Amino acid sequence: KISTLLPSQTSNTIFALSSAQGKAGVAIIRVSGPKASEAVNRFSLKNAKFPKPRVATPRSILHPITREVLDYGLVLWFPGEDVVEFHIHGGNAVIRGILDALSSLKEFRHAERGEFTRRAFDNDKLDLTEIEGIADLINAETEMQRRQALRQAQGRLRNLYETWRQQLIENMALVEAVIDFGEEENIEDGVLDRVRRNIHNLVKIMSDHINDNRRGEILRDGIHVTIMGPPNAGKSSFLNYLAQRQAAIVSPIPGTTRDIVDVFLNIGGYPIVIGDTAGLRKSDDVIEIEGIKRAKDRIMTADIKICILSLPEILNNNEKENFNMSFKAFDEPIIKNSIDKDTLLILNKKDLVNNENHHEMIMIPQLEQNIRELFGTNPAWEVSCVTGEGMQEFLTGFLDLIKDKFDSTFTQTALITQSRHRQLVSECIHYLENFSNADDVVLAAEELRYAVNCVGKITGRVDVEEILEITNLINRLSF
Ligand code: GDP
Ligand code: ZN
Known part of the structure; x- marks a missing residue:
């Protein structure tokens, strides 16, 4: 059947x-x-x-x-x-x-x-993770995506999950032996304690595996970078500049329903999906309000944020009123809170302050304090989108940051690349915790069985009733 x-x-x-x-x-x-x-x-x-x-x-x-x-x-x-x-x-x-x-x-x-x-x-x-790896390899656009997919296609995740599954099955066998023979045969004392210790260790390893800051998934889907800042700071100019300078623009991603422009860039082998957002400021215009709302959504889900301010505006010159107005946007809690250690600061339009008056231009003290409070010691660059000044320094620094965050080339660990894996490992941990908390050994064994099945679902080694689910997955991935 x-x-x-x-x-x-x-x-x-x-x-x-x-x-x-x-x-x-x-x-x-x-x-x-x-x-x-x-x-x-x-x-x-x-x-x-x-x-x-x-x-x-x-x-x-x-x-x-x-x-x-x-x-x-x-x-x-x-x-x-x-x-x-x-x-x-x-x-x-x-x-x-x-x-x-x-x-x-x-x-x-x-x-x-x-x-x-x-x-x-x-x-x-092939197991499911290897099939996923091959599908990713075919879709890989950059060097880092290729490396990660290749590791997975060659069984890095399969080996990890199979090892876990084997360990769980061994421990399950011990528990079942206690259930079957425990009383009469008087099997080895402390078996259950040993199993509890094993499971405890495994939970620790599994938890470390899912506490990976989603590095593998982010690399697979592209690192999402969002450009934000007040209107006229030069956000669109900055994106255009990067897009033109990076020869390897693979594709513009159609803006789906958002009016956010996404551009796919290959920076140093890393896949970067970079989006320009509507300028953030108070507005009465319905369409602008909608744009700002979308910008906020995007900002909240970005992996890295780049905040662009206009240097002449924050220096003590005639544009100070303009800046005071646009800076109000940062009073928005959602914006304020979204500025974190992963928010880079770009001070744009440096060409406009490259004159002898530069020294006389100082930041308005209150604004300077605001910026300090908001950005702390975050990386910052002064650039010009017109002359290109400072851009090379930015790109070098940016690449270093990404490497710090996402480089898994030299780590031996196999990274989770799909939310499917993450969900199943979490479920598995959940059952293992139930196992540890169960008073009754029969119920405990049952939890262990669920846990084994969770890991089996990742690789596709499961009971027949899961087959349909797997068939659908393979059809979706097929190459
Ligand atoms: P956005 O509203 O933040 O996207 O800003 P735009 O990229 O549309 O730029 C606003 C204005 O600033 C435009 O007139 C740009 O030509 C100008 N602009 C952007 N970057 C620079 C720069 O580095 N130097 C100078 N002088 N003008 C710039
Ligand atoms: Zn713009």
Whole structure:
């Protein structure tokens, strides 16, 4: 009854174009299933030797029925999984010719979405975290995303979670032994105490794992940076400047319903999603109020905030009234409270104060105190978006900060990359705490079983009733 839930009918042999659609030097068609080896023979000349496992073998590729030569290319045979790859010329007619020929074979059919992945999972070649890792690797835009995804695709998280699961299962076995034989057989004294200590240690390790400041998830999704500040400080100019200077703008993210402009930047290999927000000030204008509300939402969820003020405005010159007005925005508790140690201060329009009068211009004492109170010893830079002055210093300092916060390259720990993992580890900890607090050993064992299942859900090693959930996940991730 379970098999009807699975898209993977392993009795069928499935095939699909694995490389991208469109003309290319090479295309790869993959065939998987019990008749995969038959495909090799039927597409080869009669007297051709069967290719050695995992060795790229050059040969003519013939139509199995008409015997017309469709192309010449490489054939690769992967026994065990029983997968064949045809590496062919990546032209549309060549690809279509071979796919059509495969369709004409009995018990061969085109793979459904996610089916190859599903089979790798069913054959235990990949667990869920590795599948997620490969999907991330395909989507990786920057060096740091690539590294993190690669580690996960190669089983870094799988190993961690499998180790936990094994430890939990061992401890569960001990508890069950006490339940089954405890009274009569008088098994080893203190077994339960030992289990409690083990679980206590594991809870500590798991808690450390989820107390990671979401580094892995943030790196995966892009580090969200929000630019904020009063109107006319130069927020948009600052974003434009960065966007032009970073050659690797991958894509502008469509503003969904927000009127916040998001730009994706690759700064030193780190994925940065940087957004410009509406100027913060008191307003009676309905549309402006809405913009400010969205800006506040964004500010609250940013990983890093950059606050931009205009230098001439905060210096004691004729713009002081203007500044007093715009600075009112910082009386808003939400803004005030959002300025934290991760808020960087940019003093813009330095070009306008680069004259001999500069020395005479001093900050209005009250404002200076305000700024001190708000920004403390936060990193600050004086820049000009017009001349570019100070921008290189900013970028260097910014990159250092990001490295401090997010660099996991040299840490041995496997980072959580998805909220799915985080949720399940938290649930697991919850059950383990219930275990520790349970008076009754039978109930305690039950909690332990729930905990094992939580960890199993992360890697996909679970009871059959979870299969549908996993199928959906794989379909979503499939590559
Ligand atoms: P926003 O409202 O904070 O987004 O500010 P804008 O980026 O739209 O800039 C407001 C005005 O300040 C525009 O006229 C810009 O040309 C000007 N501006 C921005 N940055 C600088 C700068 O570094 N130097 C000078 N002189 N003008 C600037
Ligand atoms: Zn603007």
